[in-house]
Amino acid sequence: MQALPDQRLPSGFSSPAQLRFYTVGDIHGRLDLLERVDAKIDDDLKRRPCARSVRVFLGDYVDRGPHSREVIEYLIGLEGKHDTVFVLGNHETCLTTFIDIPATLPTWLQVGGQETLISYGIHPPRNLSEADQSRLAAELAQALPASHLNFFRRLRPCFAFEGLFFVHAGVRPGTPLADQSLADLCWIRDDFLRHDGLFEKLVIHGHTPVRTPEIRPNRINIDTGAYATGQLTCLWIEGDRMGFL
Template sequence: MFFFRQPRSEQKRPEPRIPDGIKLYVIGDVHGRDDLLDTLCGAIDKDLAGTPSEHVSIVFLGDYIDRGPRSAEVVERIVSGATPAPVMALRGNHEAILLQFLEDENVLDSWRRYGAMETLLSYGVDLKEVLRGRNFDIAQAELREKLPLAHLRFFEDTKLSWSLGDYFFCHAGCRPNVPLARQQEGDLLWIREEFLGFSGSWDKVIVHGHTPAPEPEELPQRINLDTGAYATGRLTCLVLEGATRRFLST
């Protein structure tokens, strides 16, 4: 009797999965839209009531702040525990810039062009001189004074990446042909074209945000959850349980 084995290149790979008994809710870029996060948390509450799991976590992919009007409220919701489950918080490039600004006021010259003003306003910083392109040091000092210590610790404690089962979570993406354990901070926070155009694969499915798309992008090697919430009103969440995937959105 002869047995024919399918060539390795044609063998179907097992479906990616996370360990049994765990449910993950993975949320894309919030960008100051606490109203949408509130709605999404309500949807997660309802979803949990229907299918309870032993261990439930919410993974945020970063970019809590900037562009939308309620950055401080988004962070306060998370640090105060006003979410339906414990949180794993990853860092986005916008949080990295805020931390840089606290050390170097000159960072504001570029940061103010893509969202800093909304964040500073949400923390009660006076913007009159900043709008004129001056007195960045005063704005820096005012943010240092008005930023709650719990919020600062939150920003400082965010992680660059996290992994569970067959999934790897980060903000922007990964450098092709570099092992996941050796990915660099700059790529995890900022990469775009090299990552998005890569048709190969890693050892795990990359779940990321950073680059807005009209719909969540679900590809064999990556899943993009940034649906441009601050502009579109659509905040997207990926639900992972065992080998199943589904989406919730506002």
């Protein structure tokens, strides 16, 4: 991805000065890219110290890439060292729903769940029976460390601060941000992406892959398809300025 210059946040939105957000897009099991981006954040803080920084992750930590388990372990480790916010993605909902409702396994496998199961040492057969689905759900529940399950269960549906609204997929136009449904926060696409009007806050999101970060007056999309492209995007915001690492 070609480097983009630092610039003002769109439409006059801002966050408090001396508080810098580092926001990371959809990781999808790419531990190598996560480690690289985390090192870039550390380097940026050394070059440009600030009073406080917060690392915000926009969900979809698992599936598709080869190292979902390792990604979760790495993110849990970050909690003990930095101010962090972890937002819920639709792929995390697929994982936890499968544990509770094993019949959802075929749907999860269609969107990359097999790679996550394999990362936890579970290998689903080609032709799944109902008994297989229940058995695999029980195996995953057993294989998940308690810290991982707790991580999944406490992910935030969204995170709002001053003029910023961090979310995985987007929001429903015409619905107040405080009243958004979990389904829309995790899954919405067309109705949100086609909306040109401003929201109450600037929406920072992922979920829909784009070649380069998409900067609109009402939203910024930083999902650059890391699992397939090798490009994991990190957006920083401080005051009324923004840029990319």
